[in-house]
Amino acid sequence: MPNDTVDVLIIGAGASGAAVAWSLAETRMRIVCLEQGDWMNPASYPSNFQDWEVHQGETSAISPNYRNRDADYPINDSESPIAIVNFNAVGGSTILYSAHFPRFHPSDFRVRSLDGVADDWPIDYFTLEPFFAENDRNMGVSGLHGDPAIPAHQPPLPHIPMGKMGETIGRGFNKLGWHWWPSDSAIITEPYEGRGQCLNLGPCNTGCSQGAKSSVDIAYWPVAQRMGVEVRTNCRVNQITVDSNDMATGVEYWNADGELEHQQAEVVIVACNGVGTPRLLLHSKSARFPNGIANRSGLVGKNLMLHPWGGASGLFAEPLESHFGPQGCCILSQEFYETDESRGYVRGYNLQVTRGSPPIATARYGVASGAIPWGPDHHDAFEKRYDRGVHIGVCAEDLPEEHNQVVLDDELTDSNGIPAPRILYTASENSMRMLAHGTARAVEALEAAGAIETNVAPYPIRMAGWHLLGTARMGTDPERSVVNEWGRSHDVKNLFIVDGSVFVTSGGVNPTTTIQAVALYIADAMKQRLATLFD
């Protein structure tokens, strides 16, 4: 009887939806999650195949516009220098993420107070600290205790291997006197909770065949399901429905057979990420909410933050075995994370050291750029570039600006006729100055480590819009925010948002662990208030 009223309906089975489902499951309420994608089959991931590098390009494109699987919806990002990338399945974008798992810093929640820009969050780092720790345990996070750039915490598993590459770059940071540390990573380095440890396969960002990378289809959902949560796959929500008392009544959705149904619910939780969530809210129009549900502030879709990325690559004379190990996780530097106005911008960035290119990528790029010629010299040139490359990414904090936004496209729709999201975004002058500073520092670090050749990629890098934040922001003022300080819509008292949309600022690091900590915090707040949840 799928259309009976359920207690809690979660839309989206990605990072935040999984965390909130797991947390609420202990209440023994009837919880259903609707996910437009399906379960992934790890046997189909590229690293099962000798031709994984080629397979990767064919099946795991990061943009839904190129990937175009049945579960995907198109995104019009032609008016943004940064393309939106994501994945739609049980597990969401954690299927393809690199699992680089640094936490936000305490200062990230106090940007207005400390630096006079953007806004403070209504919660702080220390409110989230127990939920960060809970999430580390649930996901399976590896790291090294004692990082002086972040309040003390103890990841449950030993750090990811640095390898010769990480040591080499670490020595470079030491020469400069800069901070660096092995990255917290959502990758298990020892057997954990019935899962096998990381095998250093390399291409984490096309799905982990071993299941060592903590995508939430592996880390959260199996437990939540055992606790009674129902996941309905291949179900795409059309809109959230509402009654005359401004209470959500459930959702209208296409089921796996393509039939339009209504699922009634006492509570609706939206967990569709910083683009999917505003898209759904804006599309959920009614007489009570002609501009979209929960949008009386007019802020749904606005203040989109994407983390503009830059980066520099270095080539070394000696082999570094640089393409073995988790592709996106090795070491990081947070030397330039905090504001120093002498640099010409406010806030800061993270330097993320990632592994080098595997053979085909080395050869293709080398041949395309002319660095590896045709003819007898091919072999020498290949040897001088293979396994000797290192990349340092610059993840720049993106400040909220109302003109950066998600709106509904007038023409483009998905396969069910729902308007596609249209991205209106420009990288700010502050972001561009930050990227100029960051890429120059990345080159400096590579050279200090001994690089014989460096190359800065044009920035902001286009295919890097992974971090989708800010489009249904959290706050205490209903005029200036979409949800309150515990994730409940100001306008609809049984509607909650738990994904990166609620972020007030973006920090300067990959946000997944903070997204999940916020989701767990909201779930906990709901559990604390069950008797008065709608007051």
Add this chain to the structure above:
Amino acid sequence: MTQPIVSDKLLSADQRAILDIVLDQIIPPDPAREKPSAADVGVFEYIAERNPTSYEEIGRQLDELDERATSTYDQRYVELTRELQDSALNSLREQDPRFLFGLSLQAVECYYLDGRVMTAIGLPPRAPYPDGYSVHRGDLTLLDPVRERGEIWRRT
């Protein structure tokens, strides 16, 4: 093991002969490293299986190469010495840097998938999973200077 069925209509016999020469020009063998020629790793079949439509452009460009050989040296491309073949190929590449560019990228893809080539560059000829690779954990004494500096996170 079944062999892939490859249409013999994708390229003519003359074009196939030129293709083998061009592949050897792109990546010739390196006996010292025990690396084969790109003409010896099944590039034709690889492209036929994955991207057969690209043979339309490749075929045209191979014909162009043959025409250049005939017009410049009054010989078919396959009849030229390697030195003159290189000269004909380079003259067309200098004229158009994209000449046979698509072929070259597909050739290197196929080449570095070949088991002999993988072995030669130090990789076991297999998929990454399930055996994986070994990466050493790293020397944590390198972090001593970072530790000695003390906490740097900004108090709020």
